[in-house]
Amino acid sequence: MPEREQSTLVDRVTSKIFEMLLSGEIPLGGPVNEAALAELLSVSRGPVREAVKQLQGRGLVVKEPYLKARAVALTIPDMVEIFQLREAVEGMSVRLATQRMSDAELDDLLVAFSDAKKRSDGVSLDVHVRIAEGSGNARIRALLCDELYYLLRLYRARSGNAPGRREDAFAEHWQILRAMKARDADLAESLMRAHIGRATQSLQALLETEAPPSSGTEERKTG
Amino acid sequence: MPEREQSTLVDRVTSKIFEMLLSGEIPLGGPVNEAALAELLSVSRGPVREAVKQLQGRGLVVKEPYLKARAVALTIPDMVEIFQLREAVEGMSVRLATQRMSDAELDDLLVAFSDAKKRSDGVSLDVHVRIAEGSGNARIRALLCDELYYLLRLYRARSGNAPGRREDAFAEHWQILRAMKARDADLAESLMRAHIGRATQSLQALLETEAPPSSGTEERKTG
DNA sequence: GACCGAAAAAGTGTCAACACTTTTGCCGGA
DNA sequence: TCCGGCAAAAGTGTTGACACTTTTTCGGTC
Structure with missing residues (x-):
């Protein structure tokens, strides 16, 4: 259901990161590096940052201030x-x-x-x-x-x-x-x-x- | 419980906007202007943007791409x-x-x-x-x-x-x-x-x- | 006077650079 | 050999400027 016209970059980045979580490209419990993702997706860090925040809101990513964001462990x-x-x-x-x-x-x-x-x-x-x-x-x-x-x-x-x-x-x-x-x-x-x-x-x-x-x-x- | 040490600016901005929603300073269903809030709180637009996104995740703000963000109507x-x-x-x-x-x-x-x-x-x-x-x-x-x-x-x-x-x-x-x-x-x-x-x-x-x-x-x- | 289109204004989306915090690794001393 | 502290590196937080989209406004035409 998230496959409609995603006019904004943030939405596309969010979907992409979600797919990376699904496929295991980002391991569960593994670190989610803003800069690395930005370079991989050929965008700036801003959209990646917001996408991670959105995923955090959905419970797929956990992070605390200044600490590395991590994919949810899902035990x-x-x-x-x-x-x-x-x-x-x-x-x-x-x-x-x-x-x-x-x-x-x-x-x-x-x-x-x-x-x-x-x-x-x-x-x-x-x-x-x-x-x-x-x-x-x-x-x-x-x-x-x-x-x-x-x-x-x-x-x-x-x-x-x-x-x-x-x-x-x-x-x-x-x-x-x-x-x-x-x-x-x-x-x-x-x-x-x-x-x-x-x-x-x-x-x-x-x-x-x-x-x-x-x-x-x-x-x-x-x- | 959101009153612990909020080391990061985004968290403080989020709380502040939430208080503005509670107090009615931002009317329900009214527009949430990033630039205006940024100037009012003396911060850049980035943190405000993320705070709004966070509030959007909590259902307090609704927005769609390129359209004005609005406080939830709460009918x-x-x-x-x-x-x-x-x-x-x-x-x-x-x-x-x-x-x-x-x-x-x-x-x-x-x-x-x-x-x-x-x-x-x-x-x-x-x-x-x-x-x-x-x-x-x-x-x-x-x-x-x-x-x-x-x-x-x-x-x-x-x-x-x-x-x-x-x-x-x-x-x-x-x-x-x-x-x-x-x-x-x-x-x-x-x-x-x-x-x-x-x-x-x-x-x-x-x-x-x-x-x-x-x-x-x-x-x-x-x- | 009403309708349509273009230009300006307002507001959001994106970017690259800089500042701050945490972690890592190294060095000296006990 | 082990421990504490200092410095470099990695990574996140913040900023201001620029690009794009939407809305409004103004002028022209019918």
């Missing part, structure tokens, strides 16, 4: 926190969407979902995005789509997805959509919270089984 | 959106806090609450802040304390509080704290959601009865 505990937040917000998102989306919009969503199911490649996030947009609450939409999903993509780009969850997720999404179509907001919210809660639990299980390798905040050069 | 529909988001997030916040806060911490909170009740001046937000801190979820805490409460303060600084809600709020807080002490996370979450939901409803009632006076987006000079 499993971090993801647990994010999923707890998601559970609450997406529950409200689907509750509002159930109340506010028109029948036509819901049918549209069901069709799109079936298509994605057939293609089987569509990131399941798309359903969540559509629901967030249907909630009619711009702040909830922004929080989910512009902040949390970015972090989620970043995490998934590194650790892959829990195997076997894909089919479960499809079934759960289907249940949620049926509850929405039945205009049962309480049920839709419960199902969504359970849906995300399960993902949280599988994360926590992962945290317990695997010795957390993320505790060692590695120090690696960018270039 | 009643905006506040309804914010309260819907709060209802979800604070529900999760109190749920987590109920599970994670120690008995000692809870007792501390009860004492502080009683004190605030006696003084009767303490902004009731303090209880919410303490709960958010006790949730152990840094992202939830940041979302509530660093973003939503700012907007809330901004709104309250303009429109005052709904009269008569104060005593109700105290009673509701008391119920929530009791549920926490009983370690009943479900009840605590329900109570919190009802607590905020009531505020939402009184907002919506306000929206229906009063003709929205915030629609007139005044255009006034900053300096």
Whole structure:
């Protein structure tokens, strides 16, 4: 969704740095050097500075005054926190969407979902995005789509997805959509919270089984 | 909590602009002129630019490329959106806090609450802040304390509080704290959601009865 | 008198240079 | 050999000037 006409340099730089985070060109927890990025992208340090600040606002970069900026570490505990937040917000998102989306919009969503199911490649996030947009609450939409999903993509780009969850997720999404179509907001919210809660639990299980390798905040050069 | 040593200029400028928003020196929905602010604060435009960008990230300022930045309008529909988001997030916040806060911490909170009740001046937000801190979820805490409460303060600084809600709020807080002490996370979450939901409803009632006076987006000079 | 277009004004976006802070590495002393 | 302090280097913070975009205003035309 950030792929519209980006008239200003800062936006392009922001997208570029985000891609570098996604691809691993900038390692998680690694330093984010303004001057190096400026030279790499052939722009001045000003736009890079603002882009980093913007990413900092989105939680993708952490920095303190005069200290090197660092890419977010995204340890499993971090993801647990994010999923707890998601559970609450997406529950409200689907509750509002159930109340506010028109029948036509819901049918549209069901069709799109079936298509994605057939293609089987569509990131399941798309359903969540559509629901967030249907909630009619711009702040909830922004929080989910512009902040949390970015972090989620970043995490998934590194650790892959829990195997076997894909089919479960499809079934759960289907249940949620049926509850929405039945205009049962309480049920839709419960199902969504359970849906995300399960993902949280599988994360926590992962945290317990695997010795957390993320505790060692590695120090690696960018270039 | 933004009152610690702010070593960097940008942070000081950010605080100053925020105060200007709170005090009304910059009217809601009014223009935010970089050059004017820079001269007023006796700094260059760079820091002002970054500060505005930071406030934009917090939702206090909206801007699009090459267009004048404007202070957030904060209409009643905006506040309804914010309260819907709060209802979800604070529900999760109190749920987590109920599970994670120690008995000692809870007792501390009860004492502080009683004190605030006696003084009767303490902004009731303090209880919410303490709960958010006790949730152990840094992202939830940041979302509530660093973003939503700012907007809330901004709104309250303009429109005052709904009269008569104060005593109700105290009673509701008391119920929530009791549920926490009983370690009943479900009840605590329900109570919190009802607590905020009531505020939402009184907002919506306000929206229906009063003709929205915030629609007139005044255009006034900053300096 | 109303509408259209060009020029000026206002305001934002970008840049390169300079100032300050933190870190790193070296040297002398214990 | 180890520790403390000093100096150089790296990196961030700040500044003023210049380029671009949008809006306003003024003049001409229909």
